Structures are given as structure tokens and as C-alpha cells.
Amino acid sequence: MITGKNYIGNQLSAKGNKTYNTFNPQLNLENAPRYTEATEEEIDEAVRLASKAFKTYRQVSGKKKAEFLNAIADEILALELELIETYCSETGLPEGRALGERGRTVGQLRAFAELLQEGSWVEASIDTAQPERKPLPKSDIRKMLLPLGPIVVFGASNFPLAYSTAGGDTAAALAAGCPVLVKSHPMHAGTGELVASAIIKAAEKTGMPNGVFSNLNSSGIEVGTQLVSHPGVKAVGFTGSIRGGRALYDLAAKREEPIPVFAEMGSINPVVILPKALKNRGEALAKTYAGSITLGTGQFCTNPGLLLGVKGEALSHFIQVLSHEIIQIEPSCMLHPNIIGAYEAKKQKALSQPELTVVADFDTEVKTNYARQTVTTVEGLTFLNNSTLHQEVFGPYSMVVQCEHIEQLEQIISKLEGQLTGTLIADNEEAMHYPQVIAALQNRVGRLIYNGVPTGVEVCPSMVHGGPYPASTDSRFTAVGIHSIKRWVRPFSYQDWPNNLLPDALKNENPLKISRLINNKPTTDTI
């Protein structure tokens, strides 16, 4: 049941007087529940509880933490229809999407639980002593990963479940042994509260310390600002706009103790279509891409906003078919009036640039909050010289850049800002003739896709969701998959530490039976 309150640790709390409602974009009206924004005092209390909880939670065994994560998954599923209905009412997204995203969220939690149960993720490493070594004896040194401390997670507007309250950032941080403070996204405060209630229930059932999780309502920037500035907070996870992510990054960098901010931000996800592929199957590609551009009303961070090809008949035909196909697609609802407002504004900014041609524009009347899809085209040189055209237009929008020749295409790619993904469309052996194009693309992205679409981010160990700035604020980490846990941990060494005082992962007898490096060789042996 939605109360509109914050969770300050296990306690519901609403001491403030700033309130707000969420909005149903399909019905174009406010949802009934009223949410109370967290006060400064409540935020302080939540951080205090998190810091206190950290003292015990960081020492909870992997098996117990796995129980906790699995219990969260169970409690989310136990919310049943209420969660799905709330999700739909706060996003305008269809039930199928809600169910799919819930599956993804639950799957992520269970994947981290499995990681913890297996246990080798702590990267235990043991270098044994050599007391006889000359000129100096060698100490026994052992290393493993330890949690950083309380983490702030910002809910994402476009993934109310999978990248929000109990989404990837939260699951990874809790798995690492870090308490989590969620800055709830105002557009889906109800979904957020329901999921928060599931986490709290799971924490209580599995005996986790009060403060291991808090959920803070917020309608503006104040709550997030206070959280990121708080000395008790040790790292930040964010998914959203470049402007928002950069502001948090700057805030964290200015702290007396700077903290890591992993922000996954904007991307236009360049797609390079090589000449043979364009010639041999331009029509099929155009149809596929009409679908990818409009998928989820274009509200994916991996939406293909930039298609690149070499000028000519084949590219012209591709543009023609893409324009025709995309107009056939029924427009759909965006998440919130603010999101469609930003879409229209950014699209208008793009369309107002000189030498840009609109090739497809859905101009029939649409329902309120429904987005009209648009495709534009520009010459390569125009694109190169106008960085406004490189900016993401979040929504069902894409631009085809017609390059003079393959060298210009390579030049454009190498001058692009960092991207989450890059896609190469090629026929048969064609790709091997373009090593420079591939190398340039690789250098600007976090993931390369061959003959596919960038939308759809598989949750698996080999996935990288991240990339050079501004795709993310730190390309050395991924936001998706079990290895995203590395954002919230630090390596730690014990020198000549007594065996009985070592954590289990580093004890001689290897009680967890995990894989460890012993004198730099991987093994499950005891010592």
C-alpha cells in the first residue's frame, strides 16, 4: 500500500511539508497519492543509520547477503498487480513492458545472489611469506575486495524498476556490502515506494541491520544535492541526462573528501552502415531501424540517434524507405509531460540548425503526451562542424549523416563524443576492409554491435553498459551485469595477519571453497 512517506531505514517518515503527485501521461492527469519530500533532518538520519548499518552489514557473509537479495526479489514479485498497475499509471508504458522490466529486476537481484553464494568475486589473493628471503624476509600478504560504505542511488526516469529503487545499482551495492540510500525519482514515486517496501520487508525477514536501505522522496534537486554532499556517503550511482550526471559529478569532486560518481548518461549510439550492406539489404535495414528508433517511444539510452553511411543512391533509397516505414508506426506515449516537453524542445533545436533536412515527420494529430517520430538528414561536413547536431534528442528521433566518402565517415566517428554503443552493419567479408572505421568506433564506445540494433542491453557477465565520457563519467566500469559490483568495492591488504582474525575468504583453510590467487596462481587449494 502506498503511503507517500519516506523510508528512513525501516521507518516510514514524512516530516516535511513539500509534497507532490506523480502523473499518468496516458490519462493526462495526476495520480491520487501524495508524496512528502524528505527533509534535511530525515536525510541526515537516513545517512546516520546507513553509516551505523555499514559497521555490521559489511561483515555479513555472502550467503546471508544472497538470502537478502533473493528475499527482495521474492517480495517484489509478491507485490503482484499493485506494482504493475502503479508502474503503468506512472509511466504510460504498457503492462508487457512492466512485466518484462520486473523480470529483469528480479533476474539481476538473483544473479548477484548467485555471485555471492559462489563467493570468488572478492578476488582473494594470497602471497605467502618467505622468512628466509635475502636481503629482506618477505611478509605474508593477502588481499580481497571490501565494500566502500553507504552508496546513493538515483532512480532513473526511463527504468522505474531495473535502474531505480531495487535496480542494478542498488543490487550491486547491496551485494558488495554497502548500505543504499535511494533518491527516488519523482516521476515514479509510487513504484519506488512499493519496491522500497519490498526491500525493507526482505531486510527485516533476513535480519539485516536497520539503515541498510532508505528511500527518500524528492521532487527537485535539493535531496540529491544534500545526499551527494553528505560526508557519510561514499559513492554515487546515477542514470540520466548529461546535465544531471555532470552536476552530481562536479558536486562530488568538490567535496572535502571527493567520492566516485558512476553516472551513465546520454548517448546517440552511432550506427555505421557499410556500402555493400546498404546496397544489398538497405530496405530490410530501414525497416529494422524504424522499429529500433521508435522502440519504447525512443526512451532507451541505447536508442540509435545517428545513422552513418556514404552518400549515393543506396543511402538515398535507405532514407526513403526508413522515412516511409517510420511514419507507419503508431506513435506512443512518453513517460511524463516533462519528458515529451524536453523531446520537443531538443528536436526543435536540432531542426533549427542550418542545412538539416527533415525526411520523416509524423504530422497527424496525436494524443497528449504521445511523441511524433522524426528522421532528419545532413551532409557529413555539416555534421562535423556543428556539435549541436551531436546532442542526444531523447525520444523517437534519429539523424542520417551522408558522408562524402569513407574517410569522412571515419573522421566523424573519431571526433564523436563518447558513446554507450557503436553498431557496424556489414555484409559478408566487407567489415575486414574497414579496419580504421572499426578502430575509430571502438575507441569512442563501450560496446560494439555487429549487424544488430543497439537497443536491448542483455544482463550477462560479458555486458559493458558504459563508455567514454559523456556516455559515463568513468569508462572503467560497467553499470550492467555482475561485474558492476566493482564500482562499489576497494581492494584491501592484510600483512602477516593472524589466520583466526582474517575474513573467511583469506583464511588458510579456504572455508568458502572459493577460487583464489595463491602466489599468483588461481586455485581452490588450502594453504
Place this chain on the structure above:
Amino acid sequence: MITGKNYIGNQLSAKGNKTYNTFNPQLNLENAPRYTEATEEEIDEAVRLASKAFKTYRQVSGKKKAEFLNAIADEILALELELIETYCSETGLPEGRALGERGRTVGQLRAFAELLQEGSWVEASIDTAQPERKPLPKSDIRKMLLPLGPIVVFGASNFPLAYSTAGGDTAAALAAGCPVLVKSHPMHAGTGELVASAIIKAAEKTGMPNGVFSNLNSSGIEVGTQLVSHPGVKAVGFTGSIRGGRALYDLAAKREEPIPVFAEMGSINPVVILPKALKNRGEALAKTYAGSITLGTGQFCTNPGLLLGVKGEALSHFIQVLSHEIIQIEPSCMLHPNIIGAYEAKKQKALSQPELTVVADFDTEVKTNYARQTVTTVEGLTFLNNSTLHQEVFGPYSMVVQCEHIEQLEQIISKLEGQLTGTLIADNEEAMHYPQVIAALQNRVGRLIYNGVPTGVEVCPSMVHGGPYPASTDSRFTAVGIHSIKRWVRPFSYQDWPNNLLPDALKNENPLKISRLINNKPTTDTI
């Protein structure tokens, strides 16, 4: 032979008119060679060459990079006496230390070469496709670590070899596949140039691209500032003061494209002596610590600047013996007049704090640039309330804090700034009765030492040299050991990429025979 010029890639260059000499602190006079600071134009050219070199160097095989690193080690050894003499003349350190540090430097290079030859460090991970999966087919996704791009390394004053030109940061970056631009430390520009010449020779002999390494002379902050601000630079490694490291961190965070700065900075390395140990072997401990405090004239980042115990007879006796012992030690030379100047100034600042007692002060006359060792003591409450006393005094200085009780000791530790190391001195089963003290200490440091001294950083895979801020700017990485390579790499995914176009590490047939995750299970199997 020392020319006083910069290496802009493989070319010696001295276009500037700002020159400087290094200084022999033992003789208290300038060394003869004159060094020409790099100009803006030379720096630009060095970065341009590095960016160009990156295009090929990032694709050089592990085996070839290993040859390069081993060749650097060989060429450093081939410098023979000239290097050792130059080192001593620029640091005032004895030949034994020079030889030891050269051994460490060569050892680090060879350890990275071995890592590259083995090859599994790229953390290759393959999730195979499931074309039949419902509701959506699963793509083939493969991940590995790739180099970030050109890295700037700042030479450290206190380790002219092991943490400078071809030191740990450089070795790790070159191993990762990143070109390196060294901002040479002005105090040992000659040592720097000699080592740079060894790197250039090795690069030429093993066919590495021009620009894979540059060495830039610098006497002030301008060269470093230009390098860290340069859009072509992708990360920074630094060892030095908090002030210097923080300035670089701030500069990098303000860039249009922020870049990671790994700065290893100040630390006072708290040592906790538990009551039984203090009582049973206070005298022996005092002797050991008199040695550790003065080792290398106290010029180690792991120097024990803070000793903590509970007030009483045993602690008083410990202080007495420590004071007596440390005065017996013959003072030694510091690296440079600026270093001894800073030592004296920081010591005076500490000594001028209220309620601080000097218990040992070497007051006999010493040679110019020789440091007088000093030990002070304060009450726990005084220390808690005066953060000036928490500041590092770089040199042979330490302070004994006399805590009221063990709870105050724990409180002091938990309020300490981040530290590289923490040491626990305990007798027999004593340590197990102080879990809170250990937990508090662990939370503030990167490495815990049991019944030892913090000085001496073993180069091995399990070593963590780093820690919470301000010990380092990012506690998620170590500066020492083969895993320090992780600072300079990012994970990268290929989706449905053709086998023949994949890098060898990810090919079906596993031509490098490395250990990989296949569907999350470690194996050396083919696919």
C-alpha cells in the same frame, strides 16, 4: 649521457628558454647539467605523437609489449654506474638505496612483462548466443579490458626510479597498452633523462611506435597543468603531496571530458599498540619504531607518523625508550633543500600547537640538509580536537597519542582521515578482544599490518598501496603490484562480432590459451 633535453617521442628536443639544475644535497651545491623545460609546443607535439602511437600500440600483442618492458629493464641495467651516480648526486641517498630501488624498478617491469606473457589479465569473458531463447534470442557477447589512451605520469620526489620515469605507474600503463608522457620531477631530472633514454632505446629496439613514450622536463607547475588539461590525455598517475595531488584531481575534474586521476598522497600511518604488547615488549617495540621512523630519513609515504596507545606506565616507558633510542640514530640527508625546508616548517607548525610535548629532539648540530628526528606526545582528547595534528610531517617525525581508554582510541581511529596503512601491535590472543578497534582501523586504511612496521611496500599481487582519501584519490585501485594495471583500462564488449575480427583474447579457438570466463565459468577451453 645527460643532455638536459626533453624526449618528444624518440627525439631529443630543447626549444624552450626556461632552464634549471638539479641539486646535490650532500654537497649542498647544484649539479652541473642544465635542463630545459618543455615548451607548450613541445608538450602538444608529445601528446599528438602519443595519440597517434596509441592507434597502433593498443593493438600490439601482449608478447611484443612484454619484450618492450623487458628491454626497458635491460636498458636501465645497461646504464650501470652513470645511473647510480646520478641518482645519488640528485637525492643525497646512499648507493645501496639506489641499487635497491633500481632492483625494484626492474622487478616491476619484469613482473608486468610476465603478466602480459601469460595474458589472462585482460579478464576475457564470453557469453555464448542462445538463438532459440524465448521471448527474445540472446546475442553472443564477449568482453575484455582495453587501454584508455595516453597517460600522464608525474615523477615522485622520494622514489626517482621506482615511482618515477619507468616506475610502477609507467610500467602499468605501458603494459595496459597506453602511451606514457612523463612529467619529470625537477629534483632528479638527470636520473629521469637517463631512464627515459633507456625507454626510448627499448622502444626502438623492439619496434614500438614513436610517441609511445615522452619525457618532459619541468621546474614548476605549468608543464603538469598543460598535460592534465590536454584533451589528448586520458588519465593521470601521481605520487606526492596532498596539495599537489588534489590540485591535479581538481584540474582533471573540471575538464570538458573529466579524466581519472590516481594520486597516491599523504599518510601518517597510524600504529596501534595494544596494552599487553606494550607491557610485555615495550622496549623492543620502541627500538624497532625508532628505526622505522628514521628509515630513509623518514621520506617514505608509509612512515609511521602516529603511534597510539592507552595512557599508563607502560606507555610512558615506551615513550621514554623511543625518545632515548631515536636520539642515538645518526641523522641523515634529505632529498633537497626544499624537502628539508618543508620538513622544518611542518614540524614547527606541529610543535606550535597547544598541549603538545616534545619528548625527543635531536639538537646537536647537523650537516646542511640533514634532518633532525623528533618525537612528540599529546593526550587523546587534544589530538581528537585539533586536526592540524593529523597532518603529515614528511620526514623523521612521529607523535605518540596517549588515549584515556580503548574507547577513545577507537574514536580517534574512526575520525582519522584515510590512510595508506594501519598497524596493530598485539600479543598472543590479545587482538581478538579488540574487534571494534580492528574494524575502525580497517575502515580508514588500505593495508593492515600485524606486529610489523608500515615501512616497506612489498611488490606482489596481493599488495594494496592506496586507501581512502586523502591516502589516494580513488580507493578502488592500488598503485603497487600487477593489479595496478586496472587503473589504465576499461572493459569493452563485442556483440555478435565475427570471430575473425575479434581480438585474439576473445576468439573461439583461444589462440592465447588464456583463462577466460565462458558463460561465467573460468576455463581455458575453446568454443
